[in-house]
Amino acid sequence: MIEKVLHRGNLLLAYRQVLTNQGSAGVDGMSVYELAAHLQVNQHAIATAIRSSQYLPQPILGVAIPKSNGQKRLLGIPTVTDRLLQQAVNQTIAPLFELEFKPHSYGLRPNRNAQQAVLQAQKNINEGYQHIVDIDLKSFFDEVEHCLLLQLIYRKVKCPLTLRLIRKWLRAPILIQGKLTKRRRGVPQGSPLSPLLSNIMLHELDKELERQGLRYVRYANDFSAYTKSESEARLVGNSLFLFLKNKLSLPINREKSGIRRPVDLQILGYHLPER
Numbered sequence: 646m647i648e649k650v651l652h653r654g655n656l657l658l659a660y661r662q663v664l665t666n667q668g669s670a671g672v673d674g675m676s677v678y679e680l681a682a683h684l685q686v687n688q689h690a691i692a693t694a695i696r697s698s699q700y701l702p703q704p705i706l707g708v709a710i711p712k713s714n715g716q717k718r719l720l721g722i723p724t725v726t727d728r729l730l731q732q733a734v735n736q737t738i739a740p741l742f743e744l745e746f747k748p749h750s751y752g753l754r755p756n757r758n759a760q761q762a763v764l765q766a767q768k769n770i771n772e773g774y775q776h777i778v779d780i781d782l783k784s785f786f787d788e789v790e791h792c793l794l795l796q797l798i799y800r801k802v803k804c805p806l807t808l809r810l811i812r813k814w815l816r817a818p819i820l821i822q823g824k825l826t827k828r829r830r831g832v833p834q835g836s837p838l839s840p841l842l843s844n845i846m847l848h849e850l851d852k853e854l855e856r857q858g859l860r861y862v863r864y865a866n867d868f869s870a871y872t873k874s875e876s877e878a879r880l881v882g883n884s885l886f887l888f889l890k891n892k893l894s895l896p897i898n899r900e901k902s903g904i905r906r907p908v909d910l911q912i913l914g915y916h917l918p919e920r
Contacts, residue, residue: 646804650730650737651692659732660684663725663837671724672706672820680725691726695810702727702813705833707821719787721819721833731814732837734807739841741801746844747851752865753840759913762864766871769860770907774871776878777910780885781901785866786839787831789846790894791815794832797845814838840865846893853888857881864913869905878904 694700705721751762818825832842854861860871872878889895
């Protein structure tokens with residue numbers, strides 16, 4: 646698999662995507678416009694280091710950006726070289742997981758969007774599922790367990806070199822206001838791999854929701870389950886809380902989670918009227 650990652654055509658496609666995405670420089674200060682010249686000189690050495698397990702990602706640059714609620718969200722910005730390599734890995738492994746991802750998972754996937762998620766939520770409500778379990782995952786991107794995530798990736802990705810590369814990216818330290826901090830949890834938002842990795846983790850939640858026969862909508866780490874009675878909603882809410890805690894080691898934000906009626910529900914910024 647690592648040869649597919651490092652194939653010239655795959656790397657060229659990844660380079661074009663990184664260039665299209667733009668984005669800020671990482672800790673080395675290199676911009677996307679300097680990447681081509683850097684690769685022309687160093688591409689062979691980078692590929693050799695990856696094949697021999699000697700490649701070491703540079704630290705991630707941590708940047709706090711404001712949220713709509715007045716709080717801040719931490720973005721992790723890899724160097725453009727690491728963004729290129731992550732994009733190349735993403736292009737190689739994403740199709741393996743897309744084959745199994747569920748229809749009601751709408752976020753950060755090809756040909757899926759927030760509008761589809763909102764329409765499905767409205768459909769559930771219109772068909773009488775108006776007691777809604779609305780769960781907010783507490784700092785999801787900061788809480789993901791690396792060991793569990795790597796085990797889930799291993800189900801599809803058997804290549805030791807590719808797995809080792811992903812593990813190194815997960816463990817790369819983050820530089821925040823000049824201070825370098827080790828990381829043992831979390832998937833930094835801002836990397837080309839983070840959307841896929843978050844969906845790999847929460848695909849386990851999708852499978853549990855389907856195992857329980859529930860109607861649900863998930864967009865990345867935002868999800869809600871739809872039931873026909875308050876008592877059923879409470880049972881579902883308790884079971885999902887335990888599943889997230891015991892199986893995925895993901896805490897929920899109790900203040901922002903609860904049983905909603907359509908008039909109280911906001912999904913991806915939209916209010917859904919009850920019919």
